[in-house]
Amino acid sequence: MVRMLEYVRQEEITGLLQKMIRAESVNPPADTRRCAGVLLDLLEAEGVPTERVEAKPGLVNVVATLSGGRPGKRLILNGHIDTVPAGEGWSVDPFGGELRDGYVWGRGSCDMKSGVAAMVMALVDLKRSGASFAGEVQFQAVADEETGSARGTLHLIEQGYCDGADFAICTEPTSNRVELGNRGLRWIDVTLSGTASHAGRPQLGVNAVAAAAEIIGRIEAFEFEARDERFEISAPSISVTTIEGGHTVNVIPDRCHFSVDRRMLPGETEAQVLVELEAAIAPARAERRVVVDIAVRPGCWDPYTIAPEEPVAVAAVEAARAVLRREPEIGYKAACTDASHLATRAGIPTVLLGPGNEQLSHKPDERIAVDALVSGAAIYVHMLRELLV
Numbered sequence: 001m002v003r004m005l006e007y008v009r010q011e012e013i014t015g016l017l018q019k020m021i022r023a024e025s026v027n028p029p030a031d032t033r034r035c036a037g038v039l040l041d042l043l044e045a046e047g048v049p050t051e052r053v054e055a056k057p058g059l060v061n062v063v064a065t066l067s068g069g070r071p072g073k074r075l076i077l078n079g080h081i082d083t084v085p086a087g088e089g090w091s092v093d094p095f096g097g098e099l100r101d102g103y104v105w106g107r108g109s110c111d112m113k114s115g116v117a118a119m120v121m122a123l124v125d126l127k128r129s130g131a132s133f134a135g136e137v138q139f140q141a142v143a144d145e146e147t148g149s150a151r152g153t154l155h156l157i158e159q160g161y162c163d164g165a166d167f168a169i170c171t172e173p174t175s176n177r178v179e180l181g182n183r184g185l186r187w188i189d190v191t192l193s194g195t196a197s198h199a200g201r202p203q204l205g206v207n208a209v210a211a212a213a214e215i216i217g218r219i220e221a222f223e224f225e226a227r228d229e230r231f232e233i234s235a236p237s238i239s240v241t242t243i244e245g246g247h248t249v250n251v252i253p254d255r256c257h258f259s260v261d262r263r264m265l266p267g268e269t270e271a272q273v274l275v276e277l278e279a280a281i282a283p284a285r286a287e288r289r290v291v292v293d294i295a296v297r298p299g300c301w302d303p304y305t306i307a308p309e310e311p312v313a314v315a316a317v318e319a320a321r322a323v324l325r326r327e328p329e330i331g332y333k334a335a336c337t338d339a340s341h342l343a344t345r346a347g348i349p350t351v352l353l354g355p356g357n358e359q360l361s362h363k364p365d366e367r368i369a370v371d372a373l374v375s376g377a378a379i380y381v382h383m384l385r386e387l388l389v
Helices: 010-022 033-045 113-129 153-158 208-220 270-288 311-324 339-345 370-387
Strands: 050-056 059-067 070-080 103-105 134-142 167-170 178-182 184-193 237-245 255-264 291-296 330-333 350-352 367-369
Touching: 010 033, 010 103, 010 113, 010 370, 033 050, 033 059, 033 113, 033 134, 050 153, 059 113, 059 153, 070 113, 070 339, 070 370, 103 370, 113 134, 113 370, 134 153, 153 339, 167 311, 167 339, 167 370, 178 311, 178 339, 184 208, 184 270, 208 237, 208 255, 208 270, 255 270, 270 291, 311 350, 311 370, 339 350, 367 370
Parallel strands: 070 134, 070 167, 167 350, 178 330
Antiparallel strands: 050 059, 059 134, 103 367, 178 350, 184 255, 184 291, 237 255
């Protein structure tokens, strides 16, 4: 292991993760009080100055700050403690935190309580070591990431917790790969209003469902020219993900609503996305006489990348190389993360790096290899040493 990790044992890291998994924090409703309590108890016991930041009753964020003995840079360690629901198909208790066959099992083990456990134990390791360092490291365990981050990372940014930070690490699952950006996302709600009539006299109505089907057909036919081969998925994408409409089988429907998931590459803007969508909608407005309203949901993520020469990127590569004893992989994430908010809204160069396996996230039998978990903590310790000098 790298220098300084001698102050934390493997059993402490795995034990902390097990406690966090057992402290269910499914979103919705994103009640993170129990899981936040596990972290608060540990940090307070270790003498790390800690705050409980509750943006809404039940949605608790944990902020812990450790200052060095001399002026220097400011580093943020960020990870979310809410999870998606467990769903069906598990062979183990999804909230049991079982340790078996070299893995810790349970919802959130990959995405991303493992990364949060590794980060907080790296901070504890630094505190226990008594090592002198420059600047400040702030650990943020946030709520509400799975449904938009409004009461998690975005709330902390709005409240000034990220002000003055020089760099950040977001512990999204990357299998300890270094990732230097992610695609963006807009969730868009489209509502069509027509005119109801008896289904036996359809000519007297304006069929909102039929108009929606026509628009969706145009959306499905979109062809994107933008490409960025650095990303795992190198093209933008658009998907219609929910739809509802109509009242009963013998009434021409006067209303239909559908939702769109639009993934974006760097360089694409919300304005451009809306112009494209309007082009798919305009013929239905003109020919079918429907009223169409479009609403972009708040709190969406912007695409971003950082340069490989950024100090936080260089430190991540060096740390992964030292811990894993091989040349680390470098990539760019297809999904969206709170790193986008840190990079684009707070202006902080941010690396994505976490021990979880992205391929197991949000699935039954989600699990994290103990070796990956401990390696993740060691990488963070190494990065603290490199960046806070």
